[in-house]
Amino acid sequence: MEKILIVGATGSTGKRIIEILNNSQSFEPVAMIRKEEQKTIFEDMEVEWVLADLEQEDFSGAMKGVKKVIFAAGSGGDTGEEKTTEVDEKGAIKIIDAAKKAKVKKFIMLSAMGADEPSSHPKLEHYLKAKAAADKHLEESGLNYTIIRAGRLSDDMGTGKVELAHKLEGAGEIPRDDVAFLLIMSLADPLVQNMTFEAIEGEEPIKSAMIELSRE
Template sequence: MEKILIVGATGSTGKRIIEILNNSQSFDPVAMIRKEEQKDIFEDMEVKWVLADLEQDDFSQALKGIDKVIFAAGSGGKTGPDKTTEVDEKGAIKIIDAAKKAKIKKFIMLSSMGADEPSKHKDLEHYLEAKAEADEHLRESGLKYTILRAGALTDDMGLGKVKLAGKLGAPGEIPRDDVAFLLIMSLADPLVQNMTFEAVEGDEPIKSAMIELSRG
């Protein structure tokens, strides 16, 4: 089984990823947590955890024995520029560099729609600029990667149906459940390899949408 480090494991989307992977026959999730008191959440689920902080410099211990990484951390669009830069840009870049050094097989990044045009979204500009910098760093890192630029995340029940494209014509929403499944499906090596794509809720089942997108 491949060991998957979930960065942002204590967040709403991260927890969904852990729950799904914990029932997988192919992947063994490892939750990255900032504070030791957060370990109880995962110990109750019998999920392994490692202690590391995106605002620190050394991720070598967190990446030990890890095969692939899902980065689902985010400060959120309402967070101030300084915190956003520390987590969404600098923190992401540091762990991308550490993943390259650790020879991680694939790095899956949860990004955001609008990251290709931050100036068009003034209320989220600093957040999208940070995401854009991290995305670009990953693309240039030499790691195998997938970058998922999701629409606005909701807590609605996932229906397993999406609309995917390298660039969608209009903004939209997508349930966290469906984002979690998209990120997990991206772990499969042939799927969306070295691709950046956008996702909102739609009419096509996730699996067929991913396969179709991968074929180009």
Template sequence: MEKILIVGANGSTGKRIIEILNNSQSFEPVAMIRNEEQKTIFEDMEVQWVLGDLEQEDLSHVLKGIDKVIFTAGSGGDTGPEKTTEVDEKGAIKIIDASKKAKIKKFIMLSSMGADEPSKHKKLEHYLKAKATADEHLRKSGLDYTIVRAGALTDDLGMGKVKLAEKLDSAGEIPRDDVAFLLIMSLADPLVKNMTFEAVEGDEPIKSAMINLSKG
């Protein structure tokens, strides 16, 4: 069974991923949390946790015994540029570099649609620039990776159907449930290996959409 570190475990998407992985026969989730006050929810789920802060410290200790990483941490588009840079850019780069040193097998990054063209989205430009920088750092890191550039996240019930492409023709929304499944399915090798793609809700079942995308 592979151990999967969830960076951003206390966020809405991170919690969904942990709930799913906690019932998996193949993967065991490990929640990365910023302070011990956040541990209760994971202890109640009988999920292992580890303390780590993207903004402050050396992160090598959080990767001990870890096979793969799912990064869902984010400051959010409403956060100021300084905080966004610390978490979405510098924090992401820090854990990517630590993952490379730890010889992590695969790094799954939750990014955002628009990260390829930040200047076209003035209100979110600082956020998308940070995401773009982190994405590019991951692509050049030498790690096996998948970057999922999701549309606007909603709390709607996931329908398990999506539209995926390296570049979609229009923006859209996607339930967090479906994003969680996309990120989890990206753990499988060689599915969407070393690929960056955009994702919104659609008509194709997640599994077949990912297989078709992998085939090109």
């Protein structure tokens, strides 16, 4: 089984990713936590955890035995510019560099729609610029990667159906459940390899949508 480091494991999307992976026959989740008191969440689930903070410098311990990384952390854009820069840009870049040094096989990034044109979204411009900088760093890192620029995340029940494209027309939202499945399915090496795409809720089943996009 491949060990998958989940960055942002204590967030709503991160927890859903771990719940799904914990029942997988192919992948073993490793939860990255910032505070030791958060370990009980994952110990109760019998999930391995590592202590590391996106605002620190050394992530070598977090990468031990890890084959792939899912980055699902984020400030959400409403925690102030300094925190956004530290987490969404600098933190992501440091994790990418650590993953490259550890020779991980694939890095999957949860990004945001609008990261390709931050100035079009004045209220989220700083957040989207931070996301864009991290995305660019990953694209240029030499790592195998998938970057999913999701629409507005909702807590609605997942439908298992999405709309995917390198660039979608208009905006939209997507349940966290479906984003979690998109991130997990991106672990499969042939799918959406070295690709950046946008995702919102739609009418096509996740698997067939990803296969179709991979063929483009």
